[in-house]
Amino acid sequence: MASSCSSLFLLLFMVFVGSFHLSVQETTVSLSFPLTSAPLSETSSARAKFLSSMVASASGKRRVQKTTAAVVASPPFGYNYRSSFKYSMALIVSLPIGTPAQTQQMVLDTGSQLSWIQCHRKSPRRPPPSSSFDPSLSSSFSVLPCNHPLCKPRIPDFTLPTTCDQNRLCHYSYFYADGTLAEGNLVREKFTFSSSQSTPPLILGCAADSGEAEGILGMNLGRLSFVSQAKVPEFSYCVPAKQGLVVNKTNNNNNNAKTGSFYLGFNPNSRAFRYIDLLTFPQSQRLPNFDPLAYTVGLVGIRIGGKRLNISAAVFRPDSGGSGQTMIDSGTQYTFLVEAAYAEVRKEVVRLAGPKLKKGYVYGGALDMCFEGEPSEIGRLIGNVVFEFEKGVEISIDKERNLDDVGGGVHCVGIGRSESLGVTSNIIGNFHQQNLWVEFDVGNRRVGFGEADCSRTT
Numbered sequence: 001m002a003s004s005c006s007s008l009f010l011l012l013f014m015v016f017v018g019s020f021h022l023s024v025q026e027t028t029v030s031l032s033f034p035l036t037s038a039p040l041s042e043t044s045s046a047r048a049k050f051l052s053s054m055v056a057s058a059s060g061k062r063r064v065q066k067t068t069a070a071v072v073a074s075p076p077f078g079y080n081y082r083s084s085f086k087y088s089m090a091l092i093v094s095l096p097i098g099t100p101a102q103t104q105q106m107v108l109d110t111g112s113q114l115s116w117i118q119c120h121r122k123s124p125r126r127p128p129p130s131s132s133f134d135p136s137l138s139s140s141f142s143v144l145p146c147n148h149p150l151c152k153p154r155i156p157d158f159t160l161p162t163t164c165d166q167n168r169l170c171h172y173s174y175f176y177a178d179g180t181l182a183e184g185n186l187v188r189e190k191f192t193f194s195s196s197q198s199t200p201p202l203i204l205g206c207a208a209d210s211g212e213a214e215g216i217l218g219m220n221l222g223r224l225s226f227v228s229q230a231k232v233p234e235f236s237y238c239v240p241a242k243q244g245l246v247v248n249k250t251n252n253n254n255n256n257a258k259t260g261s262f263y264l265g266f267n268p269n270s271r272a273f274r275y276i277d278l279l280t281f282p283q284s285q286r287l288p289n290f291d292p293l294a295y296t297v298g299l300v301g302i303r304i305g306g307k308r309l310n311i312s313a314a315v316f317r318p319d320s321g322g323s324g325q326t327m328i329d330s331g332t333q334y335t336f337l338v339e340a341a342y343a344e345v346r347k348e349v350v351r352l353a354g355p356k357l358k359k360g361y362v363y364g365g366a367l368d369m370c371f372e373g374e375p376s377e378i379g380r381l382i383g384n385v386v387f388e389f390e391k392g393v394e395i396s397i398d399k400e401r402n403l404d405d406v407g408g409g410v411h412c413v414g415i416g417r418s419e420s421l422g423v424t425s426n427i428i429g430n431f432h433q434q435n436l437w438v439e440f441d442v443g444n445r446r447v448g449f450g451e452a453d454c455s456r457t458t
């Protein structure tokens, strides 16, 4: 990892934003950070996604009350990611945490609630990755005591299998399906943007089990998300376009990685954004398949190659059981659609480019519209992919970018079935948020989009 490079970046940004004398609690806050799009290792992503889904939402079935359970086989919530796609291509921001600040790489995730940092476990045998957080070096770090309300099971909007450990600390631990143990503590720590700008101590997870570099920045609407705890009225990001070249997963120093932007607070580009309202649903309505903490938007239609598909707008709305909501999720790579919508997308792709389809091929158990051969030619056959929202607002993916390079000379349409992810929602993933400002205006309960060249927006 080019950590010295990113800390230099961060330092430059801190110097830059420091001149505004803003505080995170003020509505005028405007902090900007570099954002990169990077692949995570298989184990890292598989674990991270599960950790995230444990605290993604309290909607649904709380089936896991024990601290050691085959949790993957029996998901704690209806809303649970099972596919390895959750963070396979993740948006990463580096944020200064603690006093003095230690720069932590975090996966930006609008689909989950609690933030996590990778904490340093003192082991004489295995030195921790230099990028992990060392609590002993921070004067603002504290642990959450067992008598804290959050450490009790079955909090209405937050559940994590916690126990009180022998040090009277709030400890979580559970086993993954592969038998490995995940554990850590709930803690409080500040985000320290500069000497004059910091958040109050926020509740975070301090993961002690892994040597992975990245934490998670939970950004959904839950009261424990970073946005809610830091009282950030709005945030936005611009995802740089993925380069045509397939990313070399064993080489994290991907020279082709472009840098986009992440804003906490006011975004000076927002005048050009077009907004849609977040859909809200009665709190009393606790539906098993509905995530009330997600950024739920009104998708009304999909066009492919100029043709509007025959999909009822009702397919993109939660039904009586809560299935079918459409959410904007920075933490999911591809876009996933419920069967009624997916079938129409696939039918049209087959109609336009069927003879070139790689038959019987499914990438990662999720993408089954894949092709060999010249991607730009196939892209042209399929044409632009457009997601139509309320008020005429659209996300349009140019025909040059509607296929993703999955390696081995294969390119796939970046849309899969929700079922393959183990969810019943429609999810607009980060693949379809490239070269786009996406602003989450929490205060005004709306989401804004603005086209941009994200590799030039910092």
Ligand SMILES: *[C@@H]1O[C@H](CO)[C@@H](O)[C@H](O)[C@H]1NC(C)=O
Residues within 6 Å of the ligand: 248, 249, 250, 251
């Ligand atoms: C990926 O990068 C590593 C390290 O630079 C290199 O050894 C390996 O050959 C690369 N793999 C491919 C497929 O390019």
Ligand SMILES: *[C@@H]1O[C@H](CO)[C@@H](O)[C@H](O)[C@H]1NC(C)=O
Residues within 6 Å of the ligand: 310
């Ligand atoms: C559109 O879909 C509906 C229900 O799925 C079907 O009844 C109708 O015939 C379709 N219209 C066209 C033009 O294919």
